[in-house]
Amino acid sequence: MHMANELLSVPVAAGTFAAAGIGLGVVCNRVKQTISTDQLGLMGILGAFVFAAQMINLPLPGLPGTSGHLIGAVLLAILLGPHAGALVVSSIVMVQCLLFQDGGLLALGCNIINMALVPSYLGFALYRLILHQTHDTWRFNLAVMASALITVLAGAILVPMQTALSGVLTLPFSTFAWTMLSVHLVIGLMEGIITVAVLAYVRQIRPDILSHTSESSTAGRGKLLLVTLGMVTLFLSAFVSLYASDRPDGLEWSYAQRPDQPAFESMVQAHEQAKALDTLQSKYTLLPDYARRPVPMGHINTEDATVSAGWTSFAGVVGSLVTMAAVWGTALLIRKKTPNL
Amino acid sequence: MHHAHIDKFAYQDSPIHRLDARAKLAVTLIATLLIVALPRFSPDLAFYTWLGPFVLLVLGRIPIQFVAKHILWALPFILVLALTSLWYDRTETTILFGPFQWHSTMGWLKCLTLTAKFVGSMLALTALICTTRFSDLLMVLQRWHVPEILVIQLGFLYRYIFVLIDKAHHTKQARTLRTLKRLPTKQELRIGAAMIGSVLVQSLDTSTHITQAMQARGFTGQWHSPRQFHIKPADWLFMAIATLYIGLLLHLGSMY
Amino acid sequence: MTAIDIKDFSFHYPDGTPALNRVSLSIEPGEKVLLIGPNGAGKSSLLLAMAGFAQGTGSVVVEGLKVTKKNLKAIRQVLGCCLENPDDQLFMPTLFEDIAFGPLNMGLSQAEIEQRVTQALTTVGLADKAHKPPHHLSAGQKRAAAIATVLSMAPRIITLDEPDGSLDPRRRIELQTLLKSLTQTLVIATCNMNFAYALADRVILVDHGQIVADGTAQTIMTDRALMETHGLELPAL
Numbered sequence: 001m002h003m004a005n006e007l008l009s010v011p012v013a014a015g016t017f018a019a020a021g022i023g024l025g026v027v028c029n030r031v032k033q034t035i036s037t038d039q040l041g042l043m044g045i046l047g048a049f050v051f052a053a054q055m056i057n058l059p060l061p062g063l064p065g066t067s068g069h070l071i072g073a074v075l076l077a078i079l080l081g082p083h084a085g086a087l088v089v090s091s092i093v094m095v096q097c098l099l100f101q102d103g104g105l106l107a108l109g110c111n112i113i114n115m116a117l118v119p120s121y122l123g124f125a126l127y128r129l130i131l132h133q134t135h136d137t138w139r140f141n142l143a144v145m146a147s148a149l150i151t152v153l154a155g156a157i158l159v160p161m162q163t164a165l166s167g168v169l170t171l172p173f174s175t176f177a178w179t180m181l182s183v184h185l186v187i188g189l190m191e192g193i194i195t196v197a198v199l200a201y202v203r204q205i206r207p208d209i210l211s212h213t214s215e216s217s218t219a220g221r222g223k224l225l226l227v228t229l230g231m232v233t234l235f236l237s238a239f240v241s242l243y244a245s246d247r248p249d250g251l252e253w254s255y256a257q258r259p260d261q262p263a264f265e266s267m268v269q270a271h272e273q274a275k276a277l278d279t280l281q282s283k284y285t286l287l288p289d290y291a292r293r294p295v296p297m298g299h300i301n302t303e304d305a306t307v308s309a310g311w312t313s314f315a316g317v318v319g320s321l322v323t324m325a326a327v328w329g330t331a332l333l334i335r336k337k338t339p340n341l
Numbered sequence: 342m343h344h345a346h347i348d349k350f351a352y353q354d355s356p357i358h359r360l361d362a363r364a365k366l367a368v369t370l371i372a373t374l375l376i377v378a379l380p381r382f383s384p385d386l387a388f389y390t391w392l393g394p395f396v397l398l399v400l401g402r403i404p405i406q407f408v409a410k411h412i413l414w415a416l417p418f419i420l421v422l423a424l425t426s427l428w429y430d431r432t433e434t435t436i437l438f439g440p441f442q443w444h445s446t447m448g449w450l451k452c453l454t455l456t457a458k459f460v461g462s463m464l465a466l467t468a469l470i471c472t473t474r475f476s477d478l479l480m481v482l483q484r485w486h487v488p489e490i491l492v493i494q495l496g497f498l499y500r501y502i503f504v505l506i507d508k509a510h511h512t513k514q515a516r517t518l519r520t521l522k523r524l525p526t527k528q529e530l531r532i533g534a535a536m537i538g539s540v541l542v543q544s545l546d547t548s549t550h551i552t553q554a555m556q557a558r559g560f561t562g563q564w565h566s567p568r569q570f571h572i573k574p575a576d577w578l579f580m581a582i583a584t585l586y587i588g589l590l591l592h593l594g595s596m597y
Numbered sequence: 598m599t600a601i602d603i604k605d606f607s608f609h610y611p612d613g614t615p616a617l618n619r620v621s622l623s624i625e626p627g628e629k630v631l632l633i634g635p636n637g638a639g640k641s642s643l644l645l646a647m648a649g650f651a652q653g654t655g656s657v658v659v660e661g662l663k664v665t666k667k668n669l670k671a672i673r674q675v676l677g678c679c680l681e682n683p684d685d686q687l688f689m690p691t692l693f694e695d696i697a698f699g700p701l702n703m704g705l706s707q708a709e710i711e712q713r714v715t716q717a718l719t720t721v722g723l724a725d726k727a728h729k730p731p732h733h734l735s736a737g738q739k740r741a742a743a744i745a746t747v748l749s750m751a752p753r754i755i756t757l758d759e760p761d762g763s764l765d766p767r768r769r770i771e772l773q774t775l776l777k778s779l780t781q782t783l784v785i786a787t788c789n790m791n792f793a794y795a796l797a798d799r800v801i802l803v804d805h806g807q808i809v810a811d812g813t814a815q816t817i818m819t820d821r822a823l824m825e826t827h828g829l830e831l832p833a834l
Contacts, residue, residue, distance in 0.1 A: 004419050006458045010378050028488035035490070037562045041551035041688065044497020045505070049544040052505035056513060056540075058533035059526050070537060091494045095502070098470060098478065099348060101415055104462055105373045168381060169422060170429035170451065176422075197534030198541065206542055313385035314439025320392050331399045352729060474728065476690035496690045503732035504684045550685035553650055557678040558750060559670065559702035 002096070003111050003159055005104030009166035016162065017109030023117050024090055030083040039084065046076055047088045047095075053198075060190055068190035073119035073155075074148045075195050078127060079209070086120035114158040119151035122231050125224040126150055144199060145192035152188030154235060156180045164242050173242045350403050350471040357401035357468075361576040362477035363484065368583040369469040375587050376462045379594050384453035386594055390461035393586050394468040401472040408471070412463045416456075423455040475499050484570065493564055501547070508543060512536050598661050600626045600754050600782045601647055601676075608642055608653030616642040617653065618806040624782060626753070631793040631814070632786040634803035635828040640786035641681065643803065644756045647784065648678035659754065674703060677747035681758040683739035687731040692723065692742055695731070699750035717749035721775060737768035744775070754782040761792045794818050794832035802827060 005013070035043075050072035057069050072092075077085035093111045096102040103111045130143035160176035163169055169176070203210055351358075372393065379386050398408055430448035476496070483492045516536060523529065601624040608617040617639050624630055632640045645651045649664045649672060657664040659672045677699075680686045689695035696717050700710045718724045721741035731739060740760060747755055760776070761769050773795050776783060787793050793800060793814065800817045802810040804827045810817050818824065818832055 002418075004459060005373055005377050005462045006419065006455050007422065008377060010374065013374075013377055024491065025488060028490050032488070032490050037556070037560065038549075038552040040493060041497065041555065042545070042548040043494055044688075045501055045544045045548040045551065047494065047498040048501035048505045049541055051502045052509035052540050052544075053537045055506055055509040056533055056536050059529045087491065087494060091491065091498050094495060095498055098466075099475065099499070099502075101411065101463060101466055101470070105370060105466055106377055106462075168455070169425065170448065171422065171425040172429065175425075193530065194534060194537070197530060198538045201535050201538030202541060205538065206545070209542075209545060310437025310442070311439050313383075314441075317385050317388055318439075320389055323392060324395050327396050327399050328405065331402075335402070348730075349733070352733060474691070474730075476694065476728070476730065479690060497688065499690050500688055500731065547682075547685060550680055550682065551688050553645075553648075553678075554680050554686045554688060555698075556669075557648055557650075557673055557680075558699035558746065559673050560698070561670065561702070563702075565698075565701035 002103030003107040003114065003162065005106045007163045007166060007168055008107055008110065009168060012162055012166040013106040013109065015109075016113060017106065020090075020109035020112040020117065024087075024112060027083055027086045027090070027117070031087050035084070039080075043080065043084055043088050046079065047092050050076070050089075050092055051095075058190070058194060060186065068187060068194075070194045070198070071115075071119075071152065071187075071191050073116065074123040074127065074144065074151055074191070075198065077120045077124040078144070078199070082121050082124035085124065086117055089116035089120055092116070110158070110162050114155040114162075118158065118231065119155050121227060122154055123147040123151040125227040125231075128224050129228060141196045141200075144196045148192035148195045149185075149188040152184050152191050153181060154231070156184035156187075157235065157239065161238055161242060177239070177243070348470065348475060350401070350407075351474050353402060355401045355472070356575065357397050357472045359573075359575065360472075360579050361570065361572050362473050363481050363570065364572070364576045364580050365469055365473050366478060366481050368580065368587075369465050372465045372583070372587060373462050375590060375594075376458050376465070379454075379458065379590070381454055382447060382450045383594075384450060384457050386590065387454045387457035387461055389590055389593070390458070391464055393583070394461070394464035397468040397472065398464070401468065403468075403471045408464070408467050411467060412460055415463060416459070419459045420456060423452040423459075426451040426455070480570070489564060504547070505540065505544060509536075509540050512540060598626070599658070600624045600628070600660060601784070602656075602658040603643075603646070604656045604658075606646055606653055606655035606657055608646060608651045615806055616651070617646065619655070620806070620808055622801065622808060622811070624784065626782050627780065629776075629783045629796055629798045630785070631797040631800050632784065632803055633788070633790065633793050633800060633818075633829060634809075636788065638804045638827075639806040640803050641758050642806070644678065644758050644784065644786055647754075647756055648673075648676060650678075674750065675752055676754040676756065677750050677752035679743050679747050679755065679757045679760065681762065683736075683743040684731070686743040686746060687739060691728050691730055692718070692734075692745075693727040695742070696746050696749045699746060703750065713749045713751070717745040720748055721745045722771075736763050737765070737771070740764060740768070740772060741775070748779075752781065754784070755779070756784045756786075758786050759788065760785060761787055761789050790818060790824075790830055790832040794834075802829075 008016075050070065053070045053072065055069075060068050073085070073089050076088050079085070080088060090112050093103070093115050094108065097105060097108050097111065124147070126147035127143045130146055131140060134140075157177060157180060160173055160180055163171075163176065164173040199210065372390070376387070376390050379390070395405075398405065426448040427446070428448070430446060430451055432447040434445060434447055434450070436443055436445050436450070476499075479492050479496055479499075482495070483489065513536070516532065524532070601622075603620055603622050606617055606620045607615070609615050620639075620643065632643060634640050642651055646653065646657055646664075647659065649657075649669050660675050662668045662672050662675070664672060687695050689698060693714055696714045697710050700713050705713070714727070715724065718727055721744055723738060723741055723745065726734065726738065726742075731742065734742060744755075744757070744760065757776075760772060764772060769789075769792060773792065776785070776796055783796075785793075785796065797814040797818075800810075800812065800814045801808055802817055802823070809827060810820075810823060819834075821831060824831055
């Protein structure tokens with residue numbers, strides 16, 4: 001579910017990076033205003049706790065042989081509140097990127113939005129809305145379950161959305177989206193079950209930890225409703241519009257198989273235009289080296305014109321390989337001679 | 342244990358390790374941007390991006406086998422997505438590659454490019470992380486005006502990940518040692534949740550102690566930092582070479 | 598001036614269990630005092646009370662300053678407190694930053710901070726590890742580092758909670774040598790009788806939240822009946 005650099009175009013990567021940066025800045029500001037000294041250590045520890053909890057795999061009910069683990073965004077939002085929760089989960093995503101190389105450096109913006117900001121706020125809003133000042137265990141479990149499931153799905157659907165906006169993958173949005181949704185339906189249910197079970201354990205052993213979360217911030221129900229509705233509307237509209245827009249994509253390759261169709265060329269050109277939104281990319285997309293679009297299928301331009309280009313790549317690739325081998329070999333030799341270097 | 346080794350190479354010494362963390366982070370960011378911007382149907386260009394980080398890794402004395410294992414481990418997700426291009430982009434094309442020439446589809450080119458780009462950006466990030474201490478990266482973030490509270494949070498997180506992973510590992514071992522057979526799913530779930538819950542409760546106790554340790558040393562909410570930076574001639578040289586390399590790739594990319 | 602003066606101090610855990618029951622004791626400057634007693638006897642609580650982390654009844658006075666919220670800042674410049682688990686004590690990404698944490702909070706100059714950190718690291722024998730993160734240190738090195746975080750603040754009193762925990766015999770003897778060389782007033786809680794015997798100017802036996810015996814190591818730690826009543830063993834002499 002971690003977004004990779006390569007699935008993004010430059011404008012989408014830059015845009016999400018900026019959006020996440022601004023969002024995170026606002027979150028930091030909010031946390032800074034309300035935090036007490038003893039919460040500083042608590043936030044750090046709870047972030048590290050999520051990494052530790054992910055070491056413990058649990059069996060997926062109904063699917064023998066498979067297992068899942070905690071994601072933790074909703075759990076942290078409940079324990080710490082949405083602002084501190086969002087900050088902690090963002091820091092987790094950053095460490096996952098930097099130390100464990102989950103998700104790319106430029107995709108960090110997307111990952112912070114998908115896995116930290118949206119889940120924390122949406123999850124907390126849903127949790128508070130459903131719980132609504134009651135202390136009933138059944139309702140509490142339902143609130144936790146629903147918010148965990150929905151936030152996982154919301155985060156998951158953002159990945160194909162951002163990918164579709166980037167236009168790097170040929171995979172149609174709808175296929176990618178439904179795959180992500182069905183996989184994350186299982187993951188989300190699992191997340192819900194684990195979160196409910198962990199919170200039930202905590203309630204039993206240390207009820208003091210949870211007591212403060214239910215009494216605080218009972219106000220602002222309207223605000224919560226607004227947050228939830230706003231996010232859901234945004235998701236729905238983006239989903240519908242992307243779903244509708246990827247129809248031509250689906251058509252495209254079926255035409256591509258029948259180049260005799262007269263509509264083919266205009267179709268391909270329309271597709272190229274869509275890609276031209278991204279100026280840097282569109283500048284690069286055409287590659288004479290490989291005698292490609294918008295040339296009609298079946299015959300290549302003139303081979304003579306492209307032969308030299310073919311040799312350039314060949315020389316480049318072989319040259320790079322030789323260089324790498326030489327650098328590595330030399331280093332190994334030097335090290336063998338002076339082992340303490 | 343596996344986790345203790347993720348950043349073990351960052352504490353070695355080499356000319357690359359000694360480079361300024363700001364220069365390394367900036368170059369890695371720009372190189373990643375370049376990789377994202379490179380054409381989508383040119384595996385050769387994407388492949389050239391391997392060269393720079395590879396040289397850094399070798400000069401930084403990072404075992405290539407370690408890096409390769411790390412990358413292979415992360416590959417499946419992107420590979421599955423890359424392979425879908427084979428299905429969805431069957432536009433035929435002829436590929437000329439030196440003495441070789443063969444018929445293929447644009448999907449293949451795209452798949453290869455995507456994978457090569459992924460490996461390229463993974464190599465760049467690995468080169469950064471394996472030759473730079475995490476605390477130095479935090480220093481850079483602070484210098485670049487990332488909110489202090491986020492930098493503090495990242496510092497705590499880095500410090501306690503390893504402590505708590507060990508705790509979870511011990512809990513897990515204790516559980517394994519007493520496991521004779523697999524219990525019904527419902528019971529397994531309850532036990533798993535109790536294990537996670539107990540790590541959580543321990544974590545909360547730890548946080549109380551940390552707060553005490555901080556207050557005992559005069560912490561009253563005001564965060565101070567001892568961090569300082571000095572940029573050296575070697576850093577300028579590194580940045581110059583990196584600029585040339587990235588510029589060359591950018592030039593090659595724009596020729597297409 | 599008395600280093601630490603405690604009068605009639607009682608303290609309950611949040612759940613109501615009594616931890617300390619009307620404890621009175623006074624420690625002179627330069628004394629090395631070892632608190633011994635079984636697990637859960639109240640040794641840690643007593644150390645926490647000295648550092649101002651236990652709110653109870655009675656009074657605790659450190660170098661003439663009564664432990665109150667107002668005086669805490671001043672007291673913490675005088676009294677350094679080293680917690681039981683070095684992982685709790687070392688919370689910064691590198692040793693250098695951790696050991697500089699106290700001096701930075703004291704508002705010292707950059708030059709003085711660096712000098713103090715280097716000195717503290719040299720004292721505990723970790724000068725070459727300044728820029729390592731704590732998870733790259735061994736258990737013994739973490740102990741030493743935890744002590745350095747307190748030393749860098751140059752306190753006149755240091756309290757240590759089980760500093761010998763999980764150390765092998767060689768590391769423990771190194772630690773003994775280090776602690777012996779310190780001129781500060783030391784208050785150390787331990788369950789290891791050999792360690793206590795080797796270090797103590799004065800031994801205080803604590804059990805059930807009360808002081809049971811107070812005297813020299815020779816008089817208390819060789820009294821088999823007294824030691825065994827409180828679940829302790831005699832040191833191997």
